[in-house]
Amino acid sequence: MSLKTTMHDLKMKYKGKKMAPAINAFHTFLFTPDETTHSGSHVRGADDLKRTMNTVIMALVPVLLFSVFNAGYQHFSAINGFPENFSLMEHFLTWDNAWIGIIKILPLLAVSYGVGLIVEFIFAVIKGHEVEEGYLVTGILVPLIVPIDTPLWMLAVAVVFGVVIGKEVFGGTGMNILNPALTIRAFLFFAYPTWMSGDKVWVHEARERSEAILAGATNVDAISGETILGYLAQNNEAAMAAKYSLSDMFFGFIPGSVGETPTFLILLGGLFLIFSKIASWRIMLSAVLGSLVMGLMFNQVVEMGWVTETSKFYGLMNFDFWKHLIVGGLAFGIVYMATDPVTGAQTNRGKWFYGFFIGFLSVMIRVFNPAYPEGVFLAILLMNVFAPTIDHYVVRGNVNKRLKRLKNAVVIPKDSDSAAKELKAETV
Amino acid sequence: MSKDIRIKKGLNINLVGAAEKVTSKAVLSNVYAINLEDFHGITPKMLVKQGAEVKAGEALFYNKNIEDMLFVSPVSGELVEIERGERRRILTLKILADKTQAYVEHPKLDLDAASAKEIKAHLQKSGCWPFIQQRPYSVIADPNTTPKAIFVSGFTTAPLAADLDYVLQGKEAELQAAISALAKLTPGKVHVSIAGAGNSPLAGLNGIELHKVSGPHPAGLVGTQINKIAPINKGELVWTISPQDLVIIGELLLSGKFNAERTIALAGSSVKEPKYYTTKIGTEVSTFLYGSGVNGENFRVINGDVLTGSKSSQDGYLGYYNNTVTAIPEGDDYDFFGWNKPIFNKISSTRALTFSWLMPKKKFDLNTNTNGEHRAFVVTGQYEQVFPLDIYPMQLLKACMVKDLDEMEQLGLYEVAPEDFSLTEFVCISKQPHQQIIREGLDLLQQEIG
Numbered sequence: 116m117s118l119k120t121t122m123h124d125l126k127m128k129y130k131g132k133k134m135a136p137a138i139n140a141f142h143t144f145l146f147t148p149d150e151t152t153h154s155g156s157h158v159r160g161a162d163d164l165k166r167t168m169n170t171v172i173m174a175l176v177p178v179l180l181f182s183v184f185n186a187g188y189q190h191f192s193a194i195n196g197f198p199e200n201f202s203l204m205e206h207f208l209t210w211d212n213a214w215i216g217i218i219k220i221l222p223l224l225a226v227s228y229g230v231g232l233i234v235e236f237i238f239a240v241i242k243g244h245e246v247e248e249g250y251l252v253t254g255i256l257v258p259l260i261v262p263i264d265t266p267l268w269m270l271a272v273a274v275v276f277g278v279v280i281g282k283e284v285f286g287g288t289g290m291n292i293l294n295p296a297l298t299i300r301a302f303l304f305f306a307y308p309t310w311m312s313g314d315k316v317w318v319h320e321a322r323e324r325s326e327a328i329l330a331g332a333t334n335v336d337a338i339s340g341e342t343i344l345g346y347l348a349q350n351n352e353a354a355m356a357a358k359y360s361l362s363d364m365f366f367g368f369i370p371g372s373v374g375e376t377p378t379f380l381i382l383l384g385g386l387f388l389i390f391s392k393i394a395s396w397r398i399m400l401s402a403v404l405g406s407l408v409m410g411l412m413f414n415q416v417v418e419m420g421w422v423t424e425t426s427k428f429y430g431l432m433n434f435d436f437w438k439h440l441i442v443g444g445l446a447f448g449i450v451y452m453a454t455d456p457v458t459g460a461q462t463n464r465g466k467w468f469y470g471f472f473i474g475f476l477s478v479m480i481r482v483f484n485p486a487y488p489e490g491v492f493l494a495i496l497l498m499n500v501f502a503p504t505i506d507h508y509v510v511r512g513n514v515n516k517r518l519k520r521l522k523n524a525v526v527i528p529k530d531s532d533s534a535a536k537e538l539k540a541e542t543v
Numbered sequence: 544m545s546k547d548i549r550i551k552k553g554l555n556i557n558l559v560g561a562a563e564k565v566t567s568k569a570v571l572s573n574v575y576a577i578n579l580e581d582f583h584g585i586t587p588k589m590l591v592k593q594g595a596e597v598k599a600g601e602a603l604f605y606n607k608n609i610e611d612m613l614f615v616s617p618v619s620g621e622l623v624e625i626e627r628g629e630r631r632r633i634l635t636l637k638i639l640a641d642k643t644q645a646y647v648e649h650p651k652l653d654l655d656a657a658s659a660k661e662i663k664a665h666l667q668k669s670g671c672w673p674f675i676q677q678r679p680y681s682v683i684a685d686p687n688t689t690p691k692a693i694f695v696s697g698f699t700t701a702p703l704a705a706d707l708d709y710v711l712q713g714k715e716a717e718l719q720a721a722i723s724a725l726a727k728l729t730p731g732k733v734h735v736s737i738a739g740a741g742n743s744p745l746a747g748l749n750g751i752e753l754h755k756v757s758g759p760h761p762a763g764l765v766g767t768q769i770n771k772i773a774p775i776n777k778g779e780l781v782w783t784i785s786p787q788d789l790v791i792i793g794e795l796l797l798s799g800k801f802n803a804e805r806t807i808a809l810a811g812s813s814v815k816e817p818k819y820y821t822t823k824i825g826t827e828v829s830t831f832l833y834g835s836g837v838n839g840e841n842f843r844v845i846n847g848d849v850l851t852g853s854k855s856s857q858d859g860y861l862g863y864y865n866n867t868v869t870a871i872p873e874g875d876d877y878d879f880f881g882w883n884k885p886i887f888n889k890i891s892s893t894r895a896l897t898f899s900w901l902m903p904k905k906k907f908d909l910n911t912n913t914n915g916e917h918r919a920f921v922v923t924g925q926y927e928q929v930f931p932l933d934i935y936p937m938q939l940l941k942a943c944m945v946k947d948l949d950e951m952e953q954l955g956l957y958e959v960a961p962e963d964f965s966l967t968e969f970v971c972i973s974k975q976p977h978q979q980i981i982r983e984g985l986d987l988l989q990q991e992i993g
Binding site for chain 1: 556558685687688689690691702730731774776777778779780843845849850851852854869871873874875876877878879880881882883886889890891892893894895896897899909910911912913914915916917918919920921922923924925927933934935937938953954955961964965966968969970971972973974976977978979
């Protein structure tokens, strides 16, 4: 008996039963179902939601692979210093580097998918709807936007919170107001701030070692990994510039959340998503513009002399406006988070406003945030909340156009046959 | 005078099995059937009993709400069966055809002298009235109303649909008569749209406002044309009619006979020799389907085109309004990892490892598989790419789903018919039943407001 008939028999056996959604989830993972059209169009386009989500995952895989190596690279560089005459094969794509990534990032990925999908399956079975694909993307996004040493239990708690409160209470995929991955990130940030910010969380073992040293250990050296934005927030641009070059920032050989650093790969992923027509180029482009505008305004403020070197905002405000795009989570947020179609603006015109303000607010929060020099996830969540309002006004524009037209409406009363001739004279 | 309209948004669905421009005469059908589902929103009241002998053009039933609106038999014969469904609702009327056909002879109408009232009465009595559709609500027009304009789409862009330039050849006189009569029913214009390129018999008619429309599907849908020419406002009324039904009306006006004959396209990849047939409304599909031969056994017969037609069967009957019958393979099979492997043999509006964008000229052999499961709306901006009307499609669909009458009205439900959403339904990643949602929305709006 072939797999196809086995699965079909299984589907028939559980049809109408409580476990049916769980069985169907596995079945439809293996096989596109044998469903045919009933009403309306008899033929349908080739894409379904699984394919759409899969395309986003494909755009994320290079970023994930890079992060696996970068985890080890940052770890060893923090201990031994960054290599001189950096060579990609010799210093980056090494087994030692990969191993750190494998033991640190794969568990994050496994917990994210495992816990998230269990919650999804439970809700699907309870509510009797199919297991929806939204979590396929959320599940890979989550490990990429947290610090590498995030404890697995912490991530599990956050995932449960994010999926239940961020999505399922609203009715599941397609109904949520906030991006689930960012809800998870926000939960972690506000619940466990010491694990999510500072200079001891971005590089593997940094926190562990500093705790050991505090406890009195003498056999380990302290390591730290401050992010670019962290240096800038301390007005320490010189130290940052000595350590990281512009190409380090662009290609991602810098500390940060697991997958946010490789701007180059994110750019490729973004282009792929635009080309495949899965993500909105309007949101991406306008978000880039928004961040550039805000960055330029800060640069201008410094140039005008309104903010001097003594100000605590000087370092971040003086940072060249376009460099905001290649450090921190801005590029990652714009390409993979802001473009979430469910939580973003849904009208084409609305997407321009929505994207612009994400870029604009990200840079603004990044500069002014007293707790932590980053704000992309806060900006996107804020705009998630405002997206329906933006859409409302865009749609009202269409409605108003219709109302304007209504003034010239030719309304002919019923049974007006005899009057048809006179009407003709009036309406010519 | 002609005004050119260019449609930019849309998608042409190129399928294999287009009808060859050869017309055969279909075998005469034994039984003809009228499917009551073709007349949306009509409650029928029977005029003849089962077993009665009727002539071609003799009334079978009338509309309960508008008693003058008669529905007639396409052939002469015996009403052999009244098929009923739940609560004795009439589903189908079947007429066993006579060997020699006898027609009801209507008096000829002097078109120049006739008033609008007389024309309306004549069309209702002869059974031609149901060919006239109205918007809003996309139902048979109410004869007690006067539309602000009448719209005729003289070409099709739907996949595999009958080529109107071809089937209307030589029917200029009938078309002119029908147009002249209809023009008297409106104080406005009769708008006729034809393809930018082509040789339409409609182009030379008098008393029309001619529009040349070009662009991808849905350029040929009358809803698209109305939206570009003069969108419907609240309270306004327009009538639409298909050119092939104009021919029947024209023939009635010229000869006094209701002649249900029409040329239809038999198309689709399950048909061995797709071509045109002359036949009659209500005829058995098998009278021409097997004449052309079929491929395999597991196929679906559709009354109409693949985007808007209704599901029929091999022993079904030609619908009242259809000039196309399509047969395509059923897609009731699983596809191993169908959601992540590259796809070359299906049409897609994205490029997510789907490659139809590389082959704009290729003709595809699509089946009836949904290619995925039903989901909530997720992706945005996708419908807008194939929806040329100045309406927000997803917002309107959602308004219909939550039955928000104000929103439905404000977002433009008066302007659309279900068929306008056939293409958004085709591309829908969430596999939502758009046409059904719009139909239910229109019904609700009519019930509450209309």
